[in-house]
Amino acid sequence: MPMGRRRIMPERSESDSRKLLRRLRDSLALPGKGQDRLDRITHLIADSIGTEVCSIYLFRDEDTLELCATEGLKKEAVHQTRMKLGEGLVGRVARNAAPVNTADAPSERGFRYMPETGEEIYSSFLGVPIQRVGEQLGVLVVQSRTARQFSEDEVYALEVVAMVLAEMTELGAFLGEGDGPGALHRQPRLFRGGTGQEGSAEGHVWLHEPRVVVTNPVADDPLTEIERIRSAVGQLRISIDDLLRADSLDKDQVQVLEAYRMFANSRGWLRRMEEDIARGLSAEAAVEKEQSAARARMQQVEDAYLRERLSDLDDLSNRLLRILTGQGQDTGAALPDAPILVARNIGPAELLEYGRKLRGVVLEEGSVGSHAAIVARALAIPLVIHAERITSEALNGDHLLVDGDAGLVHLRPDEMVVRSFRDKMAMQAKAQERYASLRGLPAQSRCGTVTRLYMNAGLMADLPSMQGSGAEGVGLFRTELQFLIRNKMPKRDELAKLYARVIEAARGRPLAFRTLDIGSDKVLPYMKPQDEPNPAMGWRAIRVGLDKPGVLQMQAQALIRAADGGPLMVMFPFITELSEFTRARDTVLHQRDREAALGRPVPSDLKIGAMLETPSLAYAPKAFFDLTDFVSIGGNDLKQFFFAADRENERVRRRYDTLNTSFLRFLRLIAERCRESGTPLSFCGEDAGRPVEAVVLAALGFGTLSMRPASIGPVKALLRQVDLNEARALIFNAMAQGVETVRPMVMPWLARQGD
Numbered sequence: 157m158p159m160g161r162r163r164i165m166p167e168r169s170e171s172d173s174r175k176l177l178r179r180l181r182d183s184l185a186l187p188g189k190g191q192d193r194l195d196r197i198t199h200l201i202a203d204s205i206g207t208e209v210c211s212i213y214l215f216r217d218e219d220t221l222e223l224c225a226t227e228g229l230k231k232e233a234v235h236q237t238r239m240k241l242g243e244g245l246v247g248r249v250a251r252n253a254a255p256v257n258t259a260d261a262p263s264e265r266g267f268r269y270m271p272e273t274g275e276e277i278y279s280s281f282l283g284v285p286i287q288r289v290g291e292q293l294g295v296l297v298v299q300s301r302t303a304r305q306f307s308e309d310e311v312y313a314l315e316v317v318a319m320v321l322a323e324m325t326e327l328g329a330f331l332g333e334g335d336g337p338g339a340l341h342r343q344p345r346l347f348r349g350g351t352g353q354e355g356s357a358e359g360h361v362w363l364h365e366p367r368v369v370v371t372n373p374v375a376d377d378p379l380t381e382i383e384r385i386r387s388a389v390g391q392l393r394i395s396i397d398d399l400l401r402a403d404s405l406d407k408d409q410v411q412v413l414e415a416y417r418m419f420a421n422s423r424g425w426l427r428r429m430e431e432d433i434a435r436g437l438s439a440e441a442a443v444e445k446e447q448s449a450a451r452a453r454m455q456q457v458e459d460a461y462l463r464e465r466l467s468d469l470d471d472l473s474n475r476l477l478r479i480l481t482g483q484g485q486d487t488g489a490a491l492p493d494a495p496i497l498v499a500r501n502i503g504p505a506e507l508l509e510y511g512r513k514l515r516g517v518v519l520e521e522g523s524v525g526s527h528a529a530i531v532a533r534a535l536a537i538p539l540v541i542h543a544e545r546i547t548s549e550a551l552n553g554d555h556l557l558v559d560g561d562a563g564l565v566h567l568r569p570d571e572m573v574v575r576s577f578r579d580k581m582a583m584q585a586k587a588q589e590r591y592a593s594l595r596g597l598p599a600q601s602r603c604g605t606v607t608r609l610y611m612n613a614g615l616m617a618d619l620p621s622m623q624g625s626g627a628e629g630v631g632l633f634r635t636e637l638q639f640l641i642r643n644k645m646p647k648r649d650e651l652a653k654l655y656a657r658v659i660e661a662a663r664g665r666p667l668a669f670r671t672l673d674i675g676s677d678k679v680l681p682y683m684k685p686q687d688e689p690n691p692a693m694g695w696r697a698i699r700v701g702l703d704k705p706g707v708l709q710m711q712a713q714a715l716i717r718a719a720d721g722g723p724l725m726v727m728f729p730f731i732t733e734l735s736e737f738t739r740a741r742d743t744v745l746h747q748r749d750r751e752a753a754l755g756r757p758v759p760s761d762l763k764i765g766a767m768l769e770t771p772s773l774a775y776a777p778k779a780f781f782d783l784t785d786f787v788s789i790g791g792n793d794l795k796q797f798f799f800a801a802d803r804e805n806e807r808v809r810r811r812y813d814t815l816n817t818s819f820l821r822f823l824r825l826i827a828e829r830c831r832e833s834g835t836p837l838s839f840c841g842e843d844a845g846r847p848v849e850a851v852v853l854a855a856l857g858f859g860t861l862s863m864r865p866a867s868i869g870p871v872k873a874l875l876r877q878v879d880l881n882e883a884r885a886l887i888f889n890a891m892a893q894g895v896e897t898v899r900p901m902v903m904p905w906l907a908r909q910g911d
């Protein structure tokens with residue numbers, strides 16, 4: 157219901173709606189099958205409101221509504237009449253999540269006459285959505301012969317009834333033996349999302365923020381309910397004030413909390429809920445009603461600021477519900493067996509806290525480059541993003557299958573799906589066993605060439621993988637992750653200790669620390685986000701490091717101290733030209749000299765390299781290739797700039813093939829420039845971890861590939877099967893023929909390799 161348009165109800169209709177709600181509740185308490193209950197309810201509503209018709213339409217699937225019960229329309233139409241979302245007046249109510257109230261239905265825009273129902277004789281129509289916190293469950297309609305506009309009070313009364321119906325639907329009150337429409341939270345559901353991290357998992361739902369279940373939507377005693385809501389709002393206000401007093405808050409957090417405080421103190425909010433209670437709702441149901449209204453509006457408003465505020469209100473309603481019901485506050489509750497985390501979104505620190513206990517993660521939001529995705533990758537937990545509405549559908553403990561490769565999630569899957577999924581997992585497990593047996597062997601191809609396979613890392617959680625994956629070193633340690641998971645800038649000594657542990661875990665194997673790569677998609681929670689038109693090409697990575705050298709200096713000191721006189725490899729992200737590299741390099745060298753002057757040990761062998769992530773660096777003066785100790789290609793960024801295709805944009809990020817000959821020619825040029833200067837070269841983007849791409853890169857002369865630990869096995873297995881000279885000849889031959897991508901030639905050749 158749009159906020160603010162309601163006036164206090166006159167006493168008579170207040171008690172009328174209360175009476176109706178009580179009759180409704182009593183009727184629902186009687187035993188009976190789902191259909192009997194629905195029939196009783198339509199009769200009861202028509203009788204109480206004084207209309208000839210009352211009908212309940214429920215969603216059969218995401219966009220089909222079905223007439224499930226009626227008083228007044230032809231009974232034969234029940235379970236026969238269906239309409240699409242947006243179709244006819246009923247479909248319009250559902251689509252807009254707003255009432256339609258008309259004295260002359262046939263002349264209303266979008267009216268569709270359903271002959272099988274016999275509704276042509278009814279002129280007035282009032283339909284209200286049956287919705288529960290933004291989740292559309294159906295439509296409740298009353299119709300009458302006399303042409304009359306329903307009063308505001310009548311609309312309101314019907315909305316309150318619809319709200320109770322929604323709660324009852326949610327609780328399964330209308331489920332029949334056949335589990336017909338409305339069999340919420342029982343039927344299998346498939347969610348098609350996107351891949352955040354590959355892998356498969358079977359387990360049980362663990363909702364990050366469990367939904368609050370309102371078991372009694374109708375108030376027995378309005379006065380008690382009013383007292384309850386006032387006291388809960390009071391507690392809420394105190395808790396927000398307490399949060400605001402915390403001293404670790406940044407400006408943005410303060411702003412959000414101020415907005416919360418404003419809502420929590422708003423008299424309108426409390427007054428509306430009190431009115432709902434006066435009409436017969438329980439305190440919890442009144443909160444949910446307000447929340448539903450806010451959610452419905454959220455879906456309609458385009459203004460981003462307003463949407464944010466409505467989402468604040470949504471969050472606040474959740475808090476209030478938790479206070480009222482005491483649910484969802486027991487954070488110590490036991491995780492189910494094989495837990496799979498299901499959430500709208502989750503921060504990196506929270507996800508890390510769950511750690512490897514989780515079998516999988518499913519998010520409604522998120523993106524490939526989000527911090528949560530980075531953490532899920534580090535933990536090697538399958539992650540599916542964009543699984544729309546899964547938090548509304550899933551209940552704690554539900555059986556869940558996560559297919560991270562295809563971005564699919566099967567909720568409450570049926571036997572057949574479970575069987576084939578388990579077969580697939582068994583095959584994957586077999587492959588893993590095979591990879592494990594290769595762990596101690598080199599990635600030596602049939603021609604004798606050995607490719608060094610390193611891993612990418614960034615969290616302490618990655619350290620165990622150094623031993624387990626067979627990685628020969630760490631080609632990329634993303635230091636920003638340690639900054640991203642905190643809510644304060646880490647201190648130098650803290651970092652030095654941490655880096656020392658990483659160095660220790662590497663046990664003398666090569667380990668390249670990349671200095672802070674922030675900006676673009678990686679925004680530190682405690683740094684003011686830059687409002688940039690195109691952050692990927694904005695103030696990021698080494699640009700920030702050079703403009704604000706304090707952090708780079710601090711990091712260099714921490715790294716030098718962590719090395720404790722041993723070897724150290726440092727590289728800079730996003731170097732675009734020679735002078736950027738020399739300035740960054742000088743900063744590190746200066747810190748080394750400073751440490752030496754202070755009498756501290758300096759690295760026995762300090763190697764300073766650059767990440768090549770922008771095409772311009774490939775054409776830098778030779779002095780760059782001579783000066784840098786090594787070059788590491790950041791393929792993710794390099795590819796996005798080479799093809800002008802945003803790596804974060806689902807629409808375009810897979811559009812261009814890495815095996816496109818333009819890109820391969822470009823990579824060859826880089827390899828050639830490094831060779832001329834005798835500069836070691838490696839490749840550390842995601843493509844290095846894809847077996848087919850890895851073979852092509854190795855054939856082009858990339859002797860070191862750095863990837864996620866989980867990719868090392870599959871990449872090694874394929875590299876050991878092939879002859880890289882053959883691969884090279886095939887690639888060059890294909891290029892000479894003028895093809896756009898070498899993939900169509902490489903794939904059949906690879907398929908023949910096992911023969």
Ligand code: PEP
Nearest residue numbers: 790791792793840841842
């Ligand atoms: C890259 O860009 O390829 C890379 C390895 O760095 P990141 O993915 O952290 O930007």
Ligand code: MG
Nearest residue numbers: 769790792793
């Ligand atoms: Mg990069």
